[in-house]
Amino acid sequence: MANLYVQALHVHPVKSVAGTAPDEVAVEPWGLSGDRRWAVVDSEGAVITQRQQARLALALASARPLEGGRVALSGPGMAELVVEVPEPGPLEPVMLFGKKVETVVAATTAADWFSAFLGLPARLVHMDEPAVRRPVDPDYALPGETVSLADGYPLLLTTLASLDALNGLIAEGDHPEEGPLPMNRFRPNVVVSGAEAWAEDDWRRIAIGDAVFRGVRECGRCIVTTTDQTTAERGKEPLKTLARHRRIGKSLAFGRMLVPVRLGTVRVGDEVRVLE
Numbered sequence: 001m002a003n004l005y006v007q008a009l010h011v012h013p014v015k016s017v018a019g020t021a022p023d024e025v026a027v028e029p030w031g032l033s034g035d036r037r038w039a040v041v042d043s044e045g046a047v048i049t050q051r052q053q054a055r056l057a058l059a060l061a062s063a064r065p066l067e068g069g070r071v072a073l074s075g076p077g078m079a080e081l082v083v084e085v086p087e088p089g090p091l092e093p094v095m096l097f098g099k100k101v102e103t104v105v106a107a108t109t110a111a112d113w114f115s116a117f118l119g120l121p122a123r124l125v126h127m128d129e130p131a132v133r134r135p136v137d138p139d140y141a142l143p144g145e146t147v148s149l150a151d152g153y154p155l156l157l158t159t160l161a162s163l164d165a166l167n168g169l170i171a172e173g174d175h176p177e178e179g180p181l182p183m184n185r186f187r188p189n190v191v192v193s194g195a196e197a198w199a200e201d202d203w204r205r206i207a208i209g210d211a212v213f214r215g216v217r218e219c220g221r222c223i224v225t226t227t228d229q230t231t232a233e234r235g236k237e238p239l240k241t242l243a244r245h246r247r248i249g250k251s252l253a254f255g256r257m258l259v260p261v262r263l264g265t266v267r268v269g270d271e272v273r274v275l276e
Helices: 054-058 108-118 160-171 239-245
Strands: 005-009 024-028 038-042 060-063 071-075 078-083 092-096 099-105 122-126 155-159 190-193 205-208 211-220 251-262 264-267 272-274
Touching: 005 264, 038 092, 054 108, 071 108, 078 108, 108 122, 155 160, 155 211, 160 190, 160 239, 160 251, 211 264, 239 251
Parallel strands: 155 190
Antiparallel strands: 005 190, 024 264, 038 122, 060 071, 071 078, 092 099, 099 122, 155 251, 205 211, 205 272, 211 251
């Protein structure tokens, strides 16, 4: 097997909002430190993602290197706003993929910011205790495994080779003008170089740095992948091509979902070792 390395790391502090690309980050049981601990919700308490509001792609949430996990928000036409982690207080249940998750509501300044940015009533909420708030899908989890406000699993891994292969298929398909697509369409946490295309489908256990992960399942893709992350405009790719070439069960698959089994720190340039 060729040598595999971490090409990039990505942390998205606010779900569905642009994030940061640190050189190193700690692995926590529920994901990379600071990843998807915040989410935007509507007036009914349902989490808003790019599925409903593509404009979220244009907002940037930068995790400041300060104590307490505060987040700095910026976006087109918006003044920067630094949001503090809410003090412990009453829990607010929000709906995420049809299930209730308890959160804490952030300051009204954050609600005002997102309401103005999206043009609809919105609030910002924070997951205060990821160790107990939301279990991983029991069909794939081991007892006690939890996840942040990510779609379903603590981490998402993708590979450069698979993106190259997918872009090759898009070039041969019905909408070649939409390619090649950048990796940010897929919003991964860990991007790996050196692998063969689609090799990650079979990775059941991998080590990165001093951390170890279970490769749980493929990542089923949705309309967010058709959203240009710099313009918020939608197209037809990659879903058209994934439907033709990468249907695994009910999923249009790209990437692999991971659950940490040994914590540590991962860094850009770390070797990725396939253990099983």
